[in-house]
Structures are given as C-alpha cells and as structure tokens.
Amino acid sequence: MAKKFGQIDFKEVWTIPNIITYFRILCVPVFVTLMALGGVKNNLYMFYAALGVFFVASGSDLVDGYIARRFNMQSGIGMALDPVADKLMHISVLLCLALCTGLTPLGQNLVANGTLENPWFVHYAFVVAIIVKELIQLLIAVYVIKKGATVKANWLGKISSFTISIGVILGFFHQFVQYADWGILAWGIVLSYAAAISYLRQVIGEVKKIEKGEMQAATAESVKEEDQKEVAEGKAVGLGAPSQKDR
Numbered sequence: 001m002a003k004k005f006g007q008i009d010f011k012e013v014w015t016i017p018n019i020i021t022y023f024r025i026l027c028v029p030v031f032v033t034l035m036a037l038g039g040v041k042n043n044l045y046m047f048y049a050a051l052g053v054f055f056v057a058s059g060s061d062l063v064d065g066y067i068a069r070r071f072n073m074q075s076g077i078g079m080a081l082d083p084v085a086d087k088l089m090h091i092s093v094l095l096c097l098a099l100c101t102g103l104t105p106l107g108q109n110l111v112a113n114g115t116l117e118n119p120w121f122v123h124y125a126f127v128v129a130i131i132v133k134e135l136i137q138l139l140i141a142v143y144v145i146k147k148g149a150t151v152k153a154n155w156l157g158k159i160s161s162f163t164i165s166i167g168v169i170l171g172f173f174h175q176f177v178q179y180a181d182w183g184i185l186a187w188g189i190v191l192s193y194a195a196a197i198s199y200l201r202q203v204i205g206e207v208k209k210i211e212k213g214e215m216q217a218a219t220a221e222s223v224k225e226e227d228q229k230e231v232a233e234g235k236a237v238g239l240g241a242p243s244q245k246d247r
Helices: 016-040 044-070 076-102 105-112 124-147 155-171 180-212 220-239
Strands: none
Touching (some): 016 044, 016 076, 016 105, 076 105, 076 124, 076 155, 155 180
C-alpha cells in the first residue's frame, strides 16, 4: 500500500502534471548556472537566456495545472510541490539578479561606464525580505499538510505574486528602467506579507474546527474529489444553460 501523509499519496508521484512540476524544479539549476556565468563573464545575453528558462518554467506551470484539471490528475503531492517549485524559481531569480550583478564584473562594469549608480539589479534587501516571508510560508504549508487543513491561496496572494513577477522581469532590464522595478518589487513584497498573515489566520481557523470535530481533516482522496468537483462545477457554468445575467 502506498504511504500517505495528510493530503499526499505517494502512488501519485509519477503523474504527468507532477513530472512537469519536477521539470520546473530542474529548471532552477539551469537558470542559476546561466546567471552566474553571465555575471562572471560580463555577458548580458546569458542573462536573457536565463530569462528564457524562467519563461519556459512559468509556462510549464500553466500546462501542468491545465492537464491536472482537464484529465482529473489532481493530487495532494502536486498541491504540495507546485508552490515549492514556484518559490524555488522566484527566490533563485531574485538571488541571481542581486548576487550575479552586485558581486560580479557585469555590475561593476555597468557602474564604471556610467550606466548604473550601483551594481545591484535587485538590491539584496529585497531578497532578504522575500526569503524570510517564504520561510514563514513554508512552515505554514508544512503545518497545513500535517493537520489536514485545506486552505487555498487567496486573491491577495495571487496579486502579490503577479506584482513580484512583473518586478522580477523588469529587473532583467534594470539598466533601462531603474528604479521602476524596485518600486514594483517593494509593493509586491508588502502585499505578500499581508497575504501571508491572511493565510495564517485562515489556517488557524480551519485547524481549530478540525480539532473540535466540526470538520474532517483532508486526505489525498478528499483533496482530489474537491478539485474534481470544482472542475465539474466550472464546466457546468461554462457549458450549461446561460445564467440570468447572460440572458
């Protein structure tokens, strides 16, 4: 029998959506290597190649989500690993945009020729702030899985993630947009902390209900059934009779 841990059933390790998630995780060392070489060799083209890897990884995120819902391949392990893959890539991007510019010949040369006032494409303070937030979020995620809660990402979290992504992409072109990318990143980070606080409050509320017996803890099967129900309801709304608003 496959081992289970909260919402995770290890017999679902090799589903297609999960394999795509593993691919996204493997994109991280490729991205980091390109960024490091670009900084050391003072080659911006390697930075843009790394940006291409980032876009491929981001695109695969959309693909695995579509396949999982379209073909009923949702799984607890996918729910757990998907945000981990996203966070690994986002943190790697920020670290590289800071360290592979501020501490390498590329950033120093841009300062020397007057293109930039300082060599940091993304200041290290942004990196520290996001890493602290992600560590907090990771601890919350582990707690959620252990307790069997089913709290999902809120709209504030999605907005903050989108805002940070825009700031990160602009960071690759920092020498042209300075310091618009920093302003967008700062606002995204503020929103992400607000989202983390909101998420923690929801988690605590659900865990209290579970401990009081007011609701059941989630399992791999219940998570899958809930996702399938949402997909079915979405199809019914999209393909069924028009609503009063549409008529």
